[in-house]
Structures are given as structure tokens and as C-alpha cells.
Amino acid sequence: MPERRRRISQQQTQERMLAAAVGQVNAAGLTVSLDHLSFEAVIAEADVSRTAAYRAWPNKELFLNDLVRELARAATPRAVVENASWGLISGLVLADAAHLADPDERWRLGVELMRQAADGDFAVMHASAEWRTYLALNATFLSITDPALRAEVQVALAAAQQRFVDGIAAGWQLLAGLLGFRLRAGVTSFDTLAAMVSASVRGLVLMALADPAIASDRIEADPFGGGTAAWSLAALGCASIAAGFLEPDPDVVWDAARTAALRAAMAAQSLATAGS
Incomplete structure (x- = not known):
């Protein structure tokens, strides 16, 4: 029974x-x-x-x-820099800690962080069914015939987009502070940088659904003075935008105390991420 x-x-x-x-x-x-x-x-x-x-x-x-x-x-897609592996970031930053007093070396390191983090997060987003659902909702919600339901979905998607941009902005601001970068004169905020990065990555994720080569192709180049490396379109897009928004902060004094503070900050962030 x-x-x-x-x-x-x-x-x-x-x-x-x-x-x-x-x-x-x-x-x-x-x-x-x-x-x-x-x-x-x-x-x-x-x-x-x-x-x-x-x-x-x-x-x-x-x-x-x-x-x-x-x-x-429920549509809260992953943020590009916010969700980058802190193991990767800690490894790259702390391995070059002795060279961080040189602004050119910090820029080289920042470029490499952008390249690797963008590649990793693009791969996750491209493979994610949740991301495809989010993109489909954005593309199709205007076809909802019930005006009240359409307006409700639009508000919810706008809130999800804002959470996404806020996460990216927080990630870029954190990395800029750690490496002694600042926004260039005339650039309004990290939110603007985040919105541009969001649009670039999201567009490439959408395009790659129909053309998988967008996800797999790499270009051997040194576009930002960080050394020759294999660049994906996603990494090129993120780094191109960031290069237009960020520059080394000339007021930053990089001494032993700042290097020690950087190590402590990276360790604390890694622990916080591992515990979340």
C-alpha cells in the first residue's frame, strides 16, 4: 500500500x-x-x-x-570581478609583492588579473543555464501581454541588474585600492565602469551562444603593456574598458608598510570568501 x-x-x-x-x-x-x-x-x-x-x-x-x-x-547573475577567484588574485599579487613599488609593475599585474579573472568568469557564465534564463527573461519580458505582470517583471529585472552592477563596481573598487589605482579625471564612478564591463561581457555571452568560437578563440598580443599573452574577446573587452577608466594613483606611496597591509587585506578577503 x-x-x-x-x-x-x-x-x-x-x-x-x-x-x-x-x-x-x-x-x-x-x-x-x-x-x-x-x-x-x-x-x-x-x-x-x-x-x-x-x-x-x-x-x-x-x-x-x-x-x-x-x-x-531570483535573477541575480554572477558579477565578473566580484566573483573572481581570490586564490588566483592572492597568488598573482603576493608573488609580485616585491615589485609593487613600481607603478608600471602594478599596471602589468593589474592587466594580468583582468585577463585571467575575465576568462574564468566568462567561462562560468557561458556554461550557466541560470545565465541563459536571465538573458532570455531580459529579451522576452516585453512580449508578456499582461501589462501589470510585464511591469512587475521589469522592476524585478532592473533590481537584479542593479545588484549585478553593484557587485562589479565593488570588485573593481577593491582591486583598484589594493593595487594603488584611481579613476581617471572626468570619470564619474566605479558604477560607470561596472555598467560598461557588464554590457561588454553580457553581449559576448549572448553572442557566444550562437558562435562558440567567441568563447574559445584567443589572440596572442600585448595590448596593454603587460606582456604578450593569450587574450580572449571577453578579457580584451574588460581590460580595454578598465584601461580607459583607471590609472596609477601618483599619491600612493608604496613602502614596506603598504606591502604588509596588502598582504593582510588579501589574507582577510580570502578567508572571508572561503567562509561565505
């Missing part, structure tokens, strides 16, 4: 149904519509009763509307 399912609340039913549906969408990616999603399959994966599910959503259209809201609210 099959085991009787434990009775759960209406709210629990809704939460489990939406979580199961988000999981299915993120596993397959969001298409132009959600018609491919089976309401019955979501019920089975959520492990709720059909009666409870249909009590919450008398028809599939109502469920899909709530699912779009849930996907939009």
Missing part, C-alpha cells in the same frame, strides 16, 4: 511547486515561452498533491505567470 503523503499548507505547496519549476527551467534553459513546461511534471517533482496544486493555480496560465515572477525575482 503506497505511503500516504503528509498534508502540507497552501504556502508550502506554492513554494515547492515554484522551486521545482525554477529547477526545471534552469536545467533546460528558458525558451521564448514556457509552454514546454509540464504542470503535471512539476507537481510530481515538487511532491505535492494534484488537488493542492490545482487549488493554488486553477489553470496552467496562472501558474506560469507566478513562475515568471519567481524567475525574475
